[in-house]
Structures are given as structure tokens and as C-alpha cells.
Amino acid sequence: xxxxxxxxxxxxxxxxxxMIGFYAMIAKENLIKKVIGINxxxxxxxxxxxxMAKVTGGTAPIEWHEAHxxxxxxxxxxxxxGIVVSVSTTAVALALIIRIYGAYGTMEEDRILEINxxxxxxxxx
Amino acid sequence: xxSVNNLPVLVVIIPLLSAILTPIIGRIIRSAGWYMTVVAxxxxxxxxxxxxxxxxxxxxxxxxLGGWEPPWGIEYVVDYISxxxxxxxxxxxxxxxxxxxxxxxxxxxxxxxxxxYAAYLLFLTGLMGMTITGDMFNLYVFxxxxxxxxxxxxxxxxxxxxxxxxxxxxILGTIAGTFILIGVGxxxxxxxxxxxADLRRxxxxxxxxxxxxxxxxxxxxxxSLKLALFPFHIWxxxxxxxxxxxxxxxxxxTATKVGAYVLMRIMFNVFTVRFNMxxxxxxxxxxxxxxxxxxxxxxxxxxxxxxxxxLAYSSIGQIGYIVFxxxxxxxxxxxxxxxxxxxxxxMKGSLFMVVGAVVYRTGIEDIAGLKGMGKxxxxxxxxxxxxxxxxxxxxxxxxxxxxxxxxxxxxxxxxWYLVPVVLISSLLTAVYFWRVxxxxxxxxxxxxxxxxxxxxxxxxxxIMTIPAFLLAFFCILFGIAAFLPVxxxxxxxxxxxxxx
Numbered sequence: 001x002x003x004x005x006x007x008x009x010x011x012x013x014x015x016x017x018x019m020i021g022f023y024a025m026i027a028k029e030n031l032i033k034k035v036i037g038i039n040x041x042x043x044x045x046x047x048x049x050x051x052m053a054k055v056t057g058g059t060a061p062i063e064w065h066e067a068h069x070x071x072x073x074x075x076x077x078x079x080x081x082g083i084v085v086s087v088s089t090t091a092v093a094l095a096l097i098i099r100i101y102g103a104y105g106t107m108e109e110d111r112i113l114e115i116n117x118x119x120x121x122x123x124x125x
Numbered sequence: 126x127x128s129v130n131n132l133p134v135l136v137v138i139i140p141l142l143s144a145i146l147t148p149i150i151g152r153i154i155r156s157a158g159w160y161m162t163v164v165a166x167x168x169x170x171x172x173x174x175x176x177x178x179x180x181x182x183x184x185x186x187x188x189x190l191g192g193w194e195p196p197w198g199i200e201y202v203v204d205y206i207s208x209x210x211x212x213x214x215x216x217x218x219x220x221x222x223x224x225x226x227x228x229x230x231x232x233x234x235x236x237x238x239x240x241x242y243a244a245y246l247l248f249l250t251g252l253m254g255m256t257i258t259g260d261m262f263n264l265y266v267f268x269x270x271x272x273x274x275x276x277x278x279x280x281x282x283x284x285x286x287x288x289x290x291x292x293x294x295x296i297l298g299t300i301a302g303t304f305i306l307i308g309v310g311x312x313x314x315x316x317x318x319x320x321x322a323d324l325r326r327x328x329x330x331x332x333x334x335x336x337x338x339x340x341x342x343x344x345x346x347x348x349s350l351k352l353a354l355f356p357f358h359i360w361x362x363x364x365x366x367x368x369x370x371x372x373x374x375x376x377x378x379t380a381t382k383v384g385a386y387v388l389m390r391i392m393f394n395v396f397t398v399r400f401n402m403x404x405x406x407x408x409x410x411x412x413x414x415x416x417x418x419x420x421x422x423x424x425x426x427x428x429x430x431x432x433x434x435x436l437a438y439s440s441i442g443q444i445g446y447i448v449f450x451x452x453x454x455x456x457x458x459x460x461x462x463x464x465x466x467x468x469x470x471x472m473k474g475s476l477f478m479v480v481g482a483v484v485y486r487t488g489i490e491d492i493a494g495l496k497g498m499g500k501x502x503x504x505x506x507x508x509x510x511x512x513x514x515x516x517x518x519x520x521x522x523x524x525x526x527x528x529x530x531x532x533x534x535x536x537x538x539x540x541w542y543l544v545p546v547v548l549i550s551s552l553l554t555a556v557y558f559w560r561v562x563x564x565x566x567x568x569x570x571x572x573x574x575x576x577x578x579x580x581x582x583x584x585x586x587x588i589m590t591i592p593a594f595l596l597a598f599f600c601i602l603f604g605i606a607a608f609l610p611v612x613x614x615x616x617x618x619x620x621x622x623x624x625x
Contacts, residue, residue, distance in 0.1 A: 025296055038299050045306055052314050075313070078262050082306065085269045089299055092276050096292045103285035112289055 010051035017044035029109045031100065035093045042086040049075040049082070133188035133201040136172050136211065137254045140165055144246035151239025158239035159226045165246060166222045169253065170215040177208035181613070187259070195259065196320035202259035205617035206463060209610075210256045210386045213467045217378045217474050218249045224592040225371040227585075228481050232369045233281055241281055245375070248274035252383050261309045261319045261395075264387065268305060268351065272298040275380065278372040279364050287367035294360040297350055304347030311340035312395075324395050332404050341400070344391050345407060352384030354411075354448055355418030358441045365437035370481025373433060377440050378474035382466045385447045389462070393621040398454055411452035416546045418445030423553035427560075432480055432492050435557060436473065439516065442550060443469045450531050453543070458534025459618035460611065465527035467610050471603070472515045472524060475596035479509040482585035482593060492561055499566040501583045504590050506565050508597035513558035515600040518551045522604040526611065 005012065021044055024037025053075040061070040097107060104112050143165035150157045180186060185204035189195055203211075222245070233241045251271030258264050276298070280291035313319055315336045316327040331337045346357075353361040361381075365373050392401050401407050422442025429435035447469070450462030482505045483489060483498065499506045515522035528547055535543040584590060603610055 022300070025300065031292065034296060038296070042299075042303055045303055045310070048307070049310055052310065075310075081262070081266060085266065085302075088273055089269070089295070092273055093292070093295055096276070096280055096288055096295065099280065100285075100288045100292065103288060116286060116289070 010054075011048070014044050014048040014051065017041075017047065020044075031093075031097045031107045031109060034109075035090060035097070038093065039086065039090060042082070042089075046079045046082055046086075049079045131188075132172050132176055133186060133203055133257060134190065136169050136176070136215070137201075137250055137257065139168055139172075140246045140250040140253065144243045144250060147243040147246060148239045151242070155235065155238070158242035159222075159229070162222045162225070162242045162246060163219070166215065166219040166249065169249065170212070170219045173208070173211040173215040173253075176203050177212050177613075180205060180208045196318050196323035199263050200259035200320055200322070201257045202321070203257060205613060205620055206386065206389070207256050209463065209613050209617055210383065210466060211253060213470050214249070214252050214256065214379045214383060217375065217470050218245075218252075220592045220596060221371060221375040221378070221474065221478070224374070224478055224481070224589050227589055228369070228371050228485055231485055232283055232371075237281070241278070241369075244274045244277045244281075245371075248278060248375070248380075250274075252379055255383050255387055259321045261312060261321065261324070263319075265302065265306050265309055268387075269302050271380065271383075272302060272351075275364075275372075275376060278376070279368040281372070282367040282369055284367060286363070290360075290363035290367040294364050297357075297360045301347045301350035304343045304350070308340045308343035308347065311336050311343065315340070321390070321395050325397070328396060328400075332400055338405055341391075341396060341405060341407070345388075345411075348384055348388045348391070349414075352381045352388065352444055352448070353441060354414055354444060355421055355441055356414070358418070358422075361441060362434055362437040365440065366431060366434045370477065370484055373436075374474055374477035374481060377436070377477050378470040381440065381444050382447070382470055385444065385451070385462070385466060388448070389451055389459070389621060392451065393454075393459075393623075398622055401454060408452045408454050411448055412543070415445045415448035415452055416543065418442060419449060419546055419550045420553070423550045423557065427553060427557045429557075430492055431490050432495070432561065433477070433490055435492065435561075436476055436480065439554065439557070440469075440473060442554070443473070443516075445550075446527065446531060446547075449543075449546075450534060453531075453534050453538050453540065454622070455534055455538050456615065456618045456622050456624055457530055457537050459621060460615040461527050461530030461534055463614035463617055464523075464530060464607075464610050467614075468515070468523035468527045468600075468603070471596050471599050472512050475508055475593050475600065476512040476516070478589070478593035478596065479505050479512065482589045485589060486583060486585050492564060495561065495564050496568040497565075502585060504594060505585055508590070508593045509565070510562055511597040511600055513562055515604065516558060517555045520604075521601065523600050523607070524604075526604060526607040530611070 018041055021037045021041030025034050025041060028034050028037060053072040055069055055071050058069040058071040061073040101107055104115055106112060143161055147158050147161050150161065180203055185202060188201040190199040190201065229238055229241060248271055251267045251274060254267030255264060255271060258267060276291050276295045279294060280288055312324060315331050315334065316324055318324055318327060328337060350357045365377055368376065419442050422438050422445060426435050426438035429438060447462045447465050450458040486502065489495065515524040518524040518528045532544055532547055
């Protein structure tokens, strides 16, 4: 049991962080908080990739006469791309929020839904 | 000769470069955006066609990016199914691009038009990339490119509700994308490779590990969100209703289809049919969900008053058909699914373009407002009627062909109880399209209204009606000459399922 918790603590952290982000994305009413949720959610996945690349006793994959074992550099490279995607998503989301705030005067989702329903918009199933 | 060998990468790079150049040149020449988009999409369509023909001649093409051999480098694969889907996507991209000019002039502010075309081309880049790539991480990147472009395109809708529709899609799309990323990570952890062909070779030994099964679950949920399979469809109706007409037509015709294609690739090409049926009963789950989607999409469509929203719900039902064939998982049903990717793109493209033309002329989006439109816009409405007949599945239209193969596939799999699902849904489709066709042709404008509207002909511009009509014509052409798409699709299905 201790082995399962302490030996793989990095994966537990990833799961907990991911759930926090996921919860914020779905349950929070404030749009900015949703975007923060996106960021936590994606950062958790980045941590998962990076910790998967760790080799016990490994060093950075740079040629060095004392090193025999290197960490796997591929997940690191993938996550550079992942971070770019995450930044772009955040940028688009924030740009949308600015426009939403301009159009509705609020960033609370329940408030926006009320405003929309006030003007007949059909069902929102 | 060199450029011919590089065609697989050019179909992705040409729209990407044009997307970068469009806003720059658009700054100097305002109207350049449309011309560049039409030229770029036409080039991509021609390249996709020539790729498909060379696959038909000489079998699958593998392209190593930057000369790095797969499985280490990124591989692009053109085989029967990816060639077919690329032709469908680029054909629709070209036809909708031609149509876009007047509609964009009306619905998008002039200074933003070149950015609109840039996002349109980026969206095409993502779709072509998703289709052609043979690398799991590359797939994720293209999924996100597609999604980001779509968020921007939807947010350009006229009403402020478009912003909310776009934001909600952004939240769900990011969840879907990140789920796919997690799935890729788990598969990489299990096998140490990202190449699809390599994964197919290495995975069978690991089918019983929790890691691989969890990875598959993440892919299925993520992709179901992307392709709006019931009950993951919540983002779709608002997004399609609020987006500009051009975007509705293009996205409805292509985005969810490419999602379905990726689902097929992962289910049958990365994993195998055996895994889907025996290790995890995912085909039964998808069968239940898609049957629900087919019925629910049609039922909800009946009660809609906004025509774009009605078409959006009908899309949910039609996506159900594609997944339905995938879930039956024999080669006849999968043929039906692949053909339906093409057929539904033609039908929905044509229907949304007609609606866009009506909005352009009259601003009407309500079904009740279409009364007497048969006299005012006879050509446009004829295209709509052909599209509607095809959606119902009347013989000699494309809709009939795909339903025929789906029903045959269900019977071959001894699942006769699935046949009523298709038949009932056709009936429901007839109900909700008949409502529209009735008010187009059989309601005379009331005396009160005729004071306001001119009852003489008032067609939309030819540049809008001709593309819509062309797609409607294809609906009949490929309904009669069904062997053309079906022969490619059935070979593709056999290869996917590993029968050949």
C-alpha cells in the first residue's frame, strides 16, 4: 500500500491536479476560473508526460562521459508542443472572454444564460 | 517529379502557408482573401484527387517527414480511406469557398474578412492533417489546430450568442483534445512508440493490461466529444446555429466526419476488431449510443423552429449513422459508414448553403418564414428539396445508398433488430423535412404579407446558388452512379478491418 502511494507519488499528483482542473472547467460559473481550470488540467497532463520520461538514475540527454543512463527526451519534446497548444487555447479563450464581457457586461455563466433566455433563443438542450 | 513525391505533405502545407499569407496580403488588397482561399482550396482538392488516383493505381503511399524513417519520424499515410476522406474534405472546402464570397461580405466586417479566410484555411489544414497523419501525437496537434480555428470561426457569428456557443465548444473541445493527449501518453508508456502502424504491431501482446484499455477509453470518449456522438453533442446545436452561414456549411459537412474517420482509424487500424469486440465490448456501447443518437437527433429536430438548429440536430442523427456502421464492424456496414461520410458531406453542405442563401436574401432563419419561398427562390429551393429527399433516403439519391449498406450490414451481422432504428429514423426525417418543404411550396403567402414581400422571383446571387445546386446535383449523380464512391469505400473498409 505504501509502495503504491509513495513509490508512484508523481502519478497521484498528476491525477489530483487533473481532477482539480477538470472540476473547475465544468463546475465553475466564472469564465476566467474555467480558463484557469483548463490550464491546471493541461499542466497536469504535462507533468504526467515529464514524469513518465524519468529513468532511475538518468541524467539530461547530453553527451557526458560520466553518464550511462539518460532520461527519455521524447516526452519532453512532445510537451514543448503541448505547451504551445495550451498557450494558444488560453489566448483564444481569453480573447473570447473579452468579447463576451463587452457584449454581456458580465463573466458569470449563469448570468449570461439568464440574459440569453430573456430574449427568446429556443431551447438550449 | 520531386513535387509529385511530396504531394502528401503539400496538401497540409499549402493551406497552412496560404493561411499565413492571407491576412498579410489582405492588408494591402482588401479582396485578396477570397481569391487566395479559392485558389488554395482548389489546389488542395486537385492534389487530394491525384493522391487518391495514385493510391487506386499503386497502393498505399507512405511519406516520411524530413526524411526521418518511421517509426522514429512522423509518417504521413495515404491509403484508400484517408485518400477518400481527403478528397471529400477538400472538395467541400473548395465549393464552400466559392460560395463564401457574398455571404462573407454580408456577415463579416470588411476589415475582418481576410482573418476569416485565414481561419478557414487553418481549419482545412487541421482537417487534412488529421486525415493524413500516421503518428499519434501529430494527430493530437492537428486536432487542436482544427479546434482553435473553429472556435474563431464560430465566434464570428453576428449575434452575441455566437461568443457563448464558441466558448462552450472551447471548454468541451479542450477536454476532448486533452483526453486524446492522455490516451497518446498511455499508449506511449505501454509501447514506447507513437507511430500507428508500429502500435498496431506492438499492441496485441498488451491487450490485457489496464494501461492499454484505459488509453482506449480516453480515445473513445475524447473522439465522441469531437464528433458529437449523442450524449456528447451539447456543444453542436448552438455552435451550428450561431456560426456564420459559411462556417455552418463547412463545419457541418466536414469536421464531425473527420472525427468519425479518426475514430475508425483508432478502432480498426491502431487497435483491431478483435480488441473492440472481445477485450472491451466497445462496439456494443457505441451501437447503443449511436442508435440513441439516430432516434434522438431526429425526434428533437422535429420540434425546432429555427432551420439551422433543425439541421444541426439532424446532423447529430446522421453522425449516429456513421458510428452505427462502425459499431456493427463488418465490411458492409463499415462501407456504409465510409460512403455516408461522403454522402452526408454533400447533403448537409448543400442544405446549409441553401439556408445561407435564404439568410443572405431575406434574413429569415425561421421555418415559418419560408412560406412561399418556392416562388421567390425556385432554384435554391429545388436544391433544398433534393437535399431533403436525400436525407430521407429516397432511392436514386445518395442517402439511399448509405442506408442500404448500413441495413445490409446489420442483417449480415444477424442484428435484424437494428433495422427498425434506421427505418424509423428515415420516417422521422421525412416528418421534419416535410414540414419545411410544405411551407416552401404549399403555403401561399397571406394577403397581409404579400403587401410587404414582392412575390416575384428574387434569387440569391449565382455565385451562391450554383455551388449549392452543384452539391445537390452530386447527391443525385452519386446516388445513381453509386458504384464510384462505393467501390473505393468497400476496399477501404476491407483494408480497415483487415479482411484483405
